Amino acid sequence: MGVLVGKDTKVVVQGITGRDGKFHSLQMKEYGTDVVAGVTPGKSGQDVEGIPVFDSVEQAVAKTGPNTSVIYVPSFAAADAMYEACDAGIRLIVCITEGVPTLEMVSLSGYLKERGTRLIGPNCPGIITPGEAKVGIMPGRIHKPGPVGVVSRSGTLTYEVVYQLTSREIGQSTCMGIGGDPIIGTNFIDALEAFEGDSQTEIIVLIGEIGGTDEEEAAAYVTKSVSKPVVAFVAGRTAPPGKPMGHAGAIISGGTGTAKEKVEAFEAAGIPVAGTPSEIGEIVEKTLASKR
Amino acid sequence: MKLHEYQAKEIFGSFGIPIPSGKVATSPEEAGSIAREVGKKVVIKAQVHVGGRGKAGGIKFADTPEEASEVASKILSMEIKGLPVKKVLVGECLDVADEYYLGVIVDRKSKKPVFMVSSAGGVDIEEVARETPEKIHKYQVDPARGLMPYEARNLAFKIMSDGKLAMKTAKVLMQLYDVFTGVDASLAEINPFVRTPDNDMIALDAKITIDDNALYRRPEIAKMRDLGAENPYETKAREMGLSYVKLDGSIGCIVNGAGLAMGTMDMVKLYGAEPANFLDIGGSSSPEKVMTAVEIILSDENVRAIFFNIFGGITRCDDVATGIVEALGKMDIKVPIVVRLTGTNEDEAREILKKVDVVSVNTMDDGVKEAIRLSKGGE
Numbered sequence: 001m002g003v004l005v006g007k008d009t010k011v012v013v014q015g016i017t018g019r020d021g022k023f024h025s026l027q028m029k030e031y032g033t034d035v036v037a038g039v040t041p042g043k044s045g046q047d048v049e050g051i052p053v054f055d056s057v058e059q060a061v062a063k064t065g066p067n068t069s070v071i072y073v074p075s076f077a078a079a080d081a082m083y084e085a086c087d088a089g090i091r092l093i094v095c096i097t098e099g100v101p102t103l104e105m106v107s108l109s110g111y112l113k114e115r116g117t118r119l120i121g122p123n124c125p126g127i128i129t130p131g132e133a134k135v136g137i138m139p140g141r142i143h144k145p146g147p148v149g150v151v152s153r154s155g156t157l158t159y160e161v162v163y164q165l166t167s168r169e170i171g172q173s174t175c176m177g178i179g180g181d182p183i184i185g186t187n188f189i190d191a192l193e194a195f196e197g198d199s200q201t202e203i204i205v206l207i208g209e210i211g212g213t214d215e216e217e218a219a220a221y222v223t224k225s226v227s228k229p230v231v232a233f234v235a236g237r238t239a240p241p242g243k244p245m246g247h248a249g250a251i252i253s254g255g256t257g258t259a260k261e262k263v264e265a266f267e268a269a270g271i272p273v274a275g276t277p278s279e280i281g282e283i284v285e286k287t288l289a290s291k292r
Numbered sequence: 293m294k295l296h297e298y299q300a301k302e303i304f305g306s307f308g309i310p311i312p313s314g315k316v317a318t319s320p321e322e323a324g325s326i327a328r329e330v331g332k333k334v335v336i337k338a339q340v341h342v343g344g345r346g347k348a349g350g351i352k353f354a355d356t357p358e359e360a361s362e363v364a365s366k367i368l369s370m371e372i373k374g375l376p377v378k379k380v381l382v383g384e385c386l387d388v389a390d391e392y393y394l395g396v397i398v399d400r401k402s403k404k405p406v407f408m409v410s411s412a413g414g415v416d417i418e419e420v421a422r423e424t425p426e427k428i429h430k431y432q433v434d435p436a437r438g439l440m441p442y443e444a445r446n447l448a449f450k451i452m453s454d455g456k457l458a459m460k461t462a463k464v465l466m467q468l469y470d471v472f473t474g475v476d477a478s479l480a481e482i483n484p485f486v487r488t489p490d491n492d493m494i495a496l497d498a499k500i501t502i503d504d505n506a507l508y509r510r511p512e513i514a515k516m517r518d519l520g521a522e523n524p525y526e527t528k529a530r531e532m533g534l535s536y537v538k539l540d541g542s543i544g545c546i547v548n549g550a551g552l553a554m555g556t557m558d559m560v561k562l563y564g565a566e567p568a569n570f571l572d573i574g575g576s577s578s579p580e581k582v583m584t585a586v587e588i589i590l591s592d593e594n595v596r597a598i599f600f601n602i603f604g605g606i607t608r609c610d611d612v613a614t615g616i617v618e619a620l621g622k623m624d625i626k627v628p629i630v631v632r633l634t635g636t637n638e639d640e641a642r643e644i645l646k647k648v649d650v651v652s653v654n655t656m657d658d659g660v661k662e663a664i665r666l667s668k669g670g671e
Contacts, residue, residue, distance in 0.1 A: 020606070076508060101506035102398050103476055106435045109403040125605070139605045139635055154551020156603045160656065163603070163634065180550055181505075182400050182478070209551055212400040235554035238539070238561045239570070246535040246550025246572040248505060249400070254418045259558075276559055278657055 001200035002129030002174035003149070003191075004092060004118070005068065009133040012057060012066035012090070013038045014073055014081045016048050020096075021072035024137050025051060028070075031140040033133045036064040057088035068092045070126065070135050075099035078122060079108055086117045093185070094135050095121035102248070105183035112185065119185025123247065125155040125177035136177065138162075146171015148284060149195035151188060152207035153180055153214075153247070157235060157277065161207060164281035170288065173201040180247025182211070188218035196226050203229045203287055205280055206271075208262055210236035211250045215262040219269040229291075231283045232266040233274045234259045293502045296339040298381045299516050300498035303475060309467045309482075310494045314383025323364030326382040327357040336363050339379040340372050341521055343416070348372045353385060378520050386494060391484035392451055393417050394465060396433075396472045398479075398503075405433040405472060407465065411451040414484035439469040460493040461485070475513050476506030525588045532584045533574055541566025543663050544589035544598040544627075546582070548573050548607045556601045559656065565664040568595045573607070582615020586623065596667035597628045599659050604635025613641035620648050628666035632659040 011028065015021040016038025025048055029035045035051055037060035044055040054060040057069065069085040071078060071093065078097040085093045093112075100122045112119050120127055126136010130143035138155075142163045150165075150172055152158040158177055165172065173195070178186050188206060195201045204226070208215035215234065222230050237259040239245050241252040252258050266273045274280040295303070298316040305311050313330055316339065317323040327334045338350030345351055350372050354360035360382060370377045391414035399406040412420045412427045420427055429450040433439050441462065448461035464485065472480040479501040486496045507514040519527055529536035535550065543560045547553035550572045557567035569589060573581050589598055602612050612633060619625065629650040633641045645652055651666070653659040 075505065099505045099508075101476055101509065102478060102503045103435070103473060103506065106398060106403055106405065110434075110436060137606055142635075152551070154549060156547075156549025156605065156607075157551030157555050159603045159605055159635070160552055160555070182398060183403050207551070209554060214400070217401070233555075235551045235558060237558045238567055239554060239557070240537065240539065243537050244504070245537065245554055245570050248503075250550055250554070254421075275562055276657065277555060278655070 001198055002132060003194040003198050003201070004174065004176070005127050005133045005135050006129045007132050009068050009135065010034050010036045010064070010066045011135055012036060012060045012064070012069050013051070014057065014069055014071045014085065016040055016051065016053060017043055017046070018072055022048055024072065027140065028134050031134040033135060036066050057084045057090065061088045061090070066090065068094065068135060071095040071097055073097060079104040082108055082119065083111065086112055086115055091117050093117060093119045094124070094126050095119060096124065096126060096137055098123040100181065102181070102183055105181065109183060109185065120176065121179040121185060123181045124179035124184070125158065127174060127176045129174045130172050138175070138177070142166055143175065144171040146173065147200065147202035147288065148172045149198065149201040149204045150175040150207070151191035151195070151204070152177050153209050153249070154207055154235065158207060160277045161205060161233070161280050164278050165284060168281050168285055170281070170284060173198060180249050182249040188214050189221045192218060192221055192226050196228060201228065202291065203231065203284055205284065206230055206232045208232065208234045209247070209250050210239050210245065210252050210259050211247070211257040213256065216265040219265040219271060222271060223269045229287050230271045231274060231280055231287065232271050233277065233280055234262045293504055293507065293517055294341045295500045295502065295516055296341070296379065296518060297337060297498055298339055298379070300500040301495070303471060303500060304495055304498050307467045307471045307474065309464055309471070310492065311498070312383045312386055312494060312496065314381055316379050316381050317364060318379050320361035320365035320368065323380060323382045324357040324361035327354060327360035330382070330384045333385040334360055334382050335385045336360060336367060337381045337383070338367050338370065338372060338377040339381055340375045340377055342373045342375060345372060350377065375521065386486065386496065387489050388484070388486045388496070389489050390487040392461070392486070393420070393483045394468060394485045395479065395481035395483065396468060399432065402432050404435055405469070407431045407433065407447060409447050409451050413486070417483060433469065438473070439466060441466060457487060457491060457493060464493060464495070471500070475500065476503045476510055477501060478503045525591050528584070529571070529588055532581060534581060534585055534588070535570070535572040535574070536588055537570040538592060539567050539569050540594065541568045542594050542596040542667050544568045544592070544595040545601065546571050546573060546585045546589065546598065547601045548603065552601065552603060556599070556656065556660065559660045560664065563660050563664055565667065568592055578611055579615035579618050582612055583619045583622070586619040586625070590623065590625065595627055597630065597663040599663035600629070600631040600633070601656055601659060602633045602635070604633065604638060608637045609633040609635060609641035610637040610644060613644035616650060617644060617648050630659050630663040630666065632656055
């Protein structure tokens with residue numbers, strides 16, 4: 001089980017002949033993901049170690065039947081790639097690319113929503129259902145199948161948390177990096193809703209950071225609609241206001257988006273907030289033990 | 293990227309928004325001659341990227357060109373919240389009857405541009421939002437069609453009743469939306485937007501923040517970056533593809549990934565010290581990037597120890613280790629270095645690091661604790 005990706009996932013890679021696209025396509029395949037096609041305009045007929053390359057997503061869909069796209073194209077081409085995937089009928093798009101202009105995301109968000117297409121990212125590590133499918137750039141070997149649903153705005157911080165969990169022999173149902181940009185396709189609430197409905201997921205780890213109010217809205221949503229235990233972490237308690245911290249979306253602006261507000265919102269909703277990544281592992285371990 | 297007021301006003305002017313006459317000056321003499329051109333009482337405003345300039349004494353009036361150069365000389369020798377004032381805007385001084393607020397931002401929750409307008413202009417809008425939120429009117433724009441004239445009129449009528457003034461304001465709202473999309477802003481704001489006793493509607497102040505992700509397609513805006521107004525090491529980091537923010541503590545942090553970098557800073561604080569910086573070396577590392585990162589960290593005299601926290605995914609641990617070895621070979625590094633490398637090629641990295649004098653640790657927690665201990669002389 002797990003959410004959004006699994007054994008039935010068939011992936012088309014947009015930007016498969018680029019350096020990152022090629023490297024990660026092979027890594028995904030090696031993990032066991034069914035990578036059925038790649039797209040690089042002008043390179044149809046070639047293949048990347050057995051993965052056929054097409055000129056367009058439309059062609060790739062017609063010949064190989066993917067249901068999921070993962071995008072590794074440069075930032076100036078990313079919005080176009082997402083429109084192309086959507087128009088070719090793909091209903092799950094994972095955009096790894098960092099640096100997509102915000103106003104392009106504003107226009108695109110409404111377009112995808114009207115067509116029922118889910119986007120994960122941009123500027124994210126992707127999504128993995130351990131043991132079934134990896135769609136993204138995360139190191140596969142640190143994951144293991146299990147009961148924890150992980151959703152995060154970060155990349156390497158998520159790896160750190162997953163590594164802590166796996167070191168304690170606690171596996172994951174699905175780990176989803178939703179991205180560090182101000183406008184992203186899938187937010188915490190979407191992920192919480194998916195994990196709530198997944199029979200494999202017993203507990204949810206939510207890794208937030210400064211900027212915006214997605215964490216506060218997630219906290220309110222948990223109170224109202226999530227029956228499973230949730231553990232939270234918020235990065236950026238020591239971040240100064242007014243400066244983006246690496247991620248375009250990680251910025252305290254106009255006095256809002258601080259870690260303090262987010263921690264308080266989680267605590268008010270009865271959600272334990274870990275002080276360190278290793279403490280997340282401790283809390284998850286205790287919570288799972290008390291349930292059994 | 294933040295623009296200065298004078299740059300934002302130039303952009304407003306080029307989109308047809310009425311602005312007061314004036315120019316930017318870098319010397320008292322220049323300020324005096326601009327005041328002479330304006331030919332009436334002027335206002336002289338410090339051009340720095342911080343709020344609250346007025347309260348800090350960075351906005352002053354002058355009746356004559358001589359007085360203008362005197363005042364400019366004072367403001368040009370000021371520091372406001374730690375930033376030296378290198379430019380002043382000298383502009384005509386207008387009589388003001390009413391002050392309004394007009395702004396548009398990208399709203400993260402609705403994923404749409406949102407206008408905010410208020411009849412309570414001229415003051416800190418965040419304060420208005422906190423204390424009298426009913427005075428702020430918000431309106432979401434459908435990005436597929438943009439702001440329609442009727443929507444702009446309806447918005448204007450929320451904050452004023454006179455039909456002629458509302459028509460003028462609606463026109464400015466349309467122009468402000470064009471600015472917003474035309475330069476890829478994440479914020480475009482007029483505060484205050486004023487009515488003069490002659491019923492002219494004018495943008496007395498101007499604020500634009502540009503979406504950094506869009507700078508590649510706005511080369512004319514990218515050129516407006518004021519390198520003199522930012523920390524030179526932040527500039528250097530950006531040019532190398534690193535993301536660096538200087539802080540005030542003593543533990544230098546070099547990390548891959550923004551979230552992990554923030555998590556590392558937070559842990560330093562949790563264990564009783566203060567981080568010296570935020571530094572994300574990014575996804576694809578190279579020994580050169582690591583060298584630059586070390587150089588930037590060492591430019592900060594407060595740094596007493598450096599902690600490398602690397603979780604290798606795309607980033608290869610051996611690349612980082614090679615960079616550390618090269619940095620140690622080429623630079624005179626007097627502070628202790630603590631290294632935590634986990635992930636891709638970590639065994640090779642450990643081999644490489646055996647050649648040099650660094651402290652290797654296995655976890656982030658141990659690394660932070662060790663760096664803090666060594667920063668205090670190892671007690």
